[in-house]
Amino acid sequence: MKVAICPGSFDPVTLGHLDIIERASGLFDKVVVAVLCNMDKKPSFSVEERISFLKETTAHLHNVEIDSFDGLLMDFAREKSAVAVVKGLRAVSDFEYEFQMSMINKKLCPEVETVYLNTSQEYMYLSSSVVKQIASFGGDIRNFVPEAIHSKIVDRLTNM
Numbered sequence: 134m135k136v137a138i139c140p141g142s143f144d145p146v147t148l149g150h151l152d153i154i155e156r157a158s159g160l161f162d163k164v165v166v167a168v169l170c171n172m173d174k175k176p177s178f179s180v181e182e183r184i185s186f187l188k189e190t191t192a193h194l195h196n197v198e199i200d201s202f203d204g205l206l207m208d209f210a211r212e213k214s215a216v217a218v219v220k221g222l223r224a225v226s227d228f229e230y231e232f233q234m235s236m237i238n239k240k241l242c243p244e245v246e247t248v249y250l251n252t253s254q255e256y257m258y259l260s261s262s263v264v265k266q267i268a269s270f271g272g273d274i275r276n277f278v279p280e281a282i283h284s285k286i287v288d289r290l291t292n293m
């Protein structure tokens with residue numbers, strides 16, 4: 134069974150994330166979405182909330198599992214017997230950091246490949262931080278986050 138990991142902060146999950154997860158789920162036998170716990174910046178949503186949003190919005194994808202990790206991604210990948218880490222690329226600006234990370238990860242764990250999926254055009258501008266910024270000013274984020282969790286995200290971000 135070919136297992137892939139989709140790591141990220143998912144603070145909160147956006148339609149851009151979901152697009153990458155859905156496409157990875159079509160390419161691999163199993164996809165583990167790995168929510169990063171040890172974020173430098175204080176997250177807006179707890180790990181439990183981020184996991185619950187992801188579970189709700191990926192319930193239709195039967196080979197997708199949601200988990201969290203702390204520490205080295207490559208240790209988590211080994212633990213899950215993953216063959217690949219799948220990352221989304223939005224712009225050239227994502228590339229430099231991702232390229233460096235993939236080189237380091239290859240040294241740490243040569244058996245795990247890093248696979249990049251290009252963003253879908255309609256999501257190339259989308260990030261969790263953009264969603265948070267717009268919502269905090271009362272803007273409409275309906276086109277940016279999954280419908281099922283829209284009101285929960287708005288409630289939280291407008292009451293911060």
Ligand code: ADP
Nearest residue numbers: 140141142143149220221222252256259260261
């Ligand atoms: P964000 O930058 O939104 O905080 P994360 O750290 O949660 O993103 O990212 C998790 C993964 O999802 C990364 O591989 C990131 O490149 C990818 N990703 C996030 N948003 C998009 C998007 N709009 N299109 C493609 N990939 C994306």
